[in-house]
Amino acid sequence: MGKNQSVQQEADELIQKFLKGNTNPGLGSKNLFENVSYLRGKNGARVFYRMNDNKMEILGKSSKANEQTVINVLRELYGKGAKKVGGTNMKINNIIYPTSLSQLTNTKDDNIDIFVELDDGFTYTLVVCTTKNLETLMEKEGLDYLPAMPPMVIVKELTEENISKALGTYLENNAYWLKLYYLAGEFDSETLQNTLLKNKSDYE
Known part of the structure; x- marks a missing residue:
């Protein structure tokens, strides 16, 4: 997330809203590939996650600046390529x-x-x-x-x-x-x- 505290705070808020039942907070949740999705905040926060046994498993966080880098890593770990x-x-x-x-x-x-x-x-x-x-x-x-x-x-x-x-x-x-x-x-x-x-x- 870098040193941008506002983006880190927004990421935490997205997670809290999701856990409280709002499955589409901020700019909305999007499927990335297979069972990996991500929450997107208005100020650039991105939270990557998947659901395991109805529980949210957070796979990574990013800002807009390093979003693609994080996605590339997640694809290598959990996907089949971009x-x-x-x-x-x-x-x-x-x-x-x-x-x-x-x-x-x-x-x-x-x-x-x-x-x-x-x-x-x-x-x-x-x-x-x-x-x-x-x-x-x-x-x-x-x-x-x-x-x-x-x-x-x-x-x-x-x-x-x-x-x-x-x-x-x-x-x-x-x-x-x-x-x-x-x-x-x-x-x-x-x-x-x-x-x-x-x-x-x-x-x-």
Whole structure:
């Protein structure tokens, strides 16, 4: 989980809600492969688990930053290898879907994690959400607004074509927006404040 205490706290809260009977807390629970699933928090916490004799067995935790690393380890330990889906363009080498789109019950009302491999050698974790699911998330929390959280890529329906087209708009200026979305929630308050102060001094 690293040094991000807010992500660690969110992971603990996801587990507690799950144990109290909420099997779909935060952004929801997704099946990863076979009997391994994971809980996803709005601020980037991920809790990987499986059920044994109706008891939750926690297999690992991560933030968005090291999500794919943890999943790769879990696949080696418990799975049969990663399934990759997606195409390429000028900068995207691959789009990996930890949860296959074919597993989704309603592709117009859901959200998923994706891993985007760019030709810079890095892999970026993003959340893709549908417009309808934004309403569902608010209704789930009993709110008339969406609470602050790291940004998500928004599409009307979760299809490979829609996701690929949406990501294409994030690649300009050396994939500035894709990288910003990936890093959102990873900066601590001190880093943000120092950046703001530097920008302020540059304009004075």
